Amino acid sequence: MTSFPFASYIVAAAFAVAAITMIAGALIAVLSKRIIRGVGGLMICCIGLAGLYYFLQSPFLALMEILIYVGAVCVTIVFGVMLSEPDEPKPTDRVADLFGAIPIRSGRFGLWGAAAAFLVCTLIGIGIARLSLGGPWPVAPARVSDGSVAAIGIALLTTYSLAFELISLVLLLAILGALVIARSGRTKPPSTAHDQLGILAAQVTAPAPPSDTHPLVSTTAGHEPETAPR
Amino acid sequence: MNLLYLHDRPGIYLVLAACLLAIGIFGLLRRRTLIGMLISGEIIFAAASLNVMAVNRFFAPDPTAGQIFVLFIMGLAAAEVAIALSIIIAVYRNYRSIAPQELTELKG
Numbered sequence: 001m002t003s004f005p006f007a008s009y010i011v012a013a014a015f016a017v018a019a020i021t022m023i024a025g026a027l028i029a030v031l032s033k034r035i036i037r038g039v040g041g042l043m044i045c046c047i048g049l050a051g052l053y054y055f056l057q058s059p060f061l062a063l064m065e066i067l068i069y070v071g072a073v074c075v076t077i078v079f080g081v082m083l084s085e086p087d088e089p090k091p092t093d094r095v096a097d098l099f100g101a102i103p104i105r106s107g108r109f110g111l112w113g114a115a116a117a118f119l120v121c122t123l124i125g126i127g128i129a130r131l132s133l134g135g136p137w138p139v140a141p142a143r144v145s146d147g148s149v150a151a152i153g154i155a156l157l158t159t160y161s162l163a164f165e166l167i168s169l170v171l172l173l174a175i176l177g178a179l180v181i182a183r184s185g186r187t188k189p190p191s192t193a194h195d196q197l198g199i200l201a202a203q204v205t206a207p208a209p210p211s212d213t214h215p216l217v218s219t220t221a222g223h224e225p226e227t228a229p230r
Numbered sequence: 231m232n233l234l235y236l237h238d239r240p241g242i243y244l245v246l247a248a249c250l251l252a253i254g255i256f257g258l259l260r261r262r263t264l265i266g267m268l269i270s271g272e273i274i275f276a277a278a279s280l281n282v283m284a285v286n287r288f289f290a291p292d293p294t295a296g297q298i299f300v301l302f303i304m305g306l307a308a309a310e311v312a313i314a315l316s317i318i319i320a321v322y323r324n325y326r327s328i329a330p331q332e333l334t335e336l337k338g
Contacts, residue, residue, distance in 0.1 A: 008234045015237040019246055026250055026273050030257030038269050045250075049276050052246070055237045056287040058297050068304045073272065073311050080265055080315040084322035117259035125252030132244035140288055147293030152301075155294045163298075167305045174309035178316035 018051025036081055043074045060149045243284035250277035264318045264328045268311065275307045 025048055028041025046069035050062040145151045156164050236242050250273060257270030279300045286296020322328050 012234045012236065019242075022246065023249060023253070026253040026276075029269050029273060030253050030260070035263060035265050035269075038266055042269050042272055045273060045276065049280060052243065052280060053283060056243070056283045057293070058283065058287075061283070061297050061300055064301060064304060068308055069272075069276075073308055076311055076315055077265065077269065080268075080318055083319050084265070084328050085326075114260060117256050120259065121252040121256040124255055125248045128248040128251065129245045132248065133241050137240065138289055141291040144292050145294055147297060151294045152297055155298060160298050163302060167302055171305060171309050174312045178312040181313070182316035182319045184320060 014051070015055055018048050018055065020048070021045075022048030022052060024048075036078070039074055039077050039081065042077070043070050046070050046074070057147060060152060240284050240288040243280060243287075247277045247281040247284065250274075250280065262329055262331065264314075264321070264330060267330070268314050268318070272307065272311070275303060279303050 022045050025041045025044030025046070029038045029045055030041070032038045032041060046065055049069075050065040053059075053062040053065055145155075254270045254273035254277060257273065258267055261267045261270060282296050282300055282303070286293060286299075290296055318328055321333060325332060
């Protein structure tokens with residue numbers, strides 16, 4: 001079809017690389033023991049998915065996929081991994097499995113639960129694949145635009161401008177909500193009379209405290225009872 | 231010869247999306263930490279986006295609509311990850327664990 005030799009083979013090989021990268025990354029993300037490797041698998045999966053987007057004639061979305069998922073979402077999950085203790089806990093004897101009836105043996109992988117989950121997801125995957133392959137799809141209609149970056153920009157600012165503004169509002173609210181949720185429980189009001197006296201003394205002795213001294217004092221006071229066992 | 235032009239058929243994309251959905255559901259069922267479940271949820275989001283893009287490429291008259299839809303899915307996924315990670319950090323601060331089996335009480 002083109003003058004370049006073996007062009008169709010090269011294209012098919014690139015497509016196979018993208019698809020295999022995506023599936024392998026997803027498998028790594030799901031099956032790895034340590035969560036940080038799962039995050040790496042999610043990055044690999046998103047890079048393969050960006051390759052598939054490129055084959056679907058939308059290079060702008062491929063760029064956005066890498067930029068948003070690999071650059072923002074995965075890095076945020078890495079921050080979450082650093083701030084918590086996400087490795088798989090040792091299963092105890094009393095822990096019931098997903099379906100409540102199959103107990104997990106201690107120290108084992110939980111073979112019955114894995115088999116049940118594998119059965120469920122295999123049934124779902126095969127069902128959807130059969131449905132999508134066997135369904136009567138309509139004939140592709142005539143294109144009304146070329147789907148280029150210029151067309152996307154024009155459509156974002158004319159047809160979808162309300163949704164565009166709404167999603168910026170949603171992102172702003174998500175940032176504020178994340179700050180509020182993650183901040184609660186970090187600074188506690190002073191619990192003992194000694195801390196209250198200390199804050200009062202700090203307020204009295206400080207001649208003209210700037211506005212940020214009070215949260216600082218309450219922060220240092222609030223961390224003390226947190227070291228006690230809850 | 232059919233394999234060479236597989237990337238011009240809609241079926242392979244839909245099957246790949248179904249595989250991705252199955253892998254994501256498997257992870258969602260099997261993971262025992264909240265962050266692992268969040269990663270599996272992201273894989274399910276990716277499956278939905280790939281499905282939308284495949285249908286948009288092959289069966290839709292306006293190819294910009296699906297791309298903008300997937301862009302909005304990405305934005306919502308970013309917002310969801312931010313909220314979910316802040317909830318996970320708050321839960322870890324209260325319970326010292328993010329295993330979903332131990333989060334058995336819901337009090338305000």
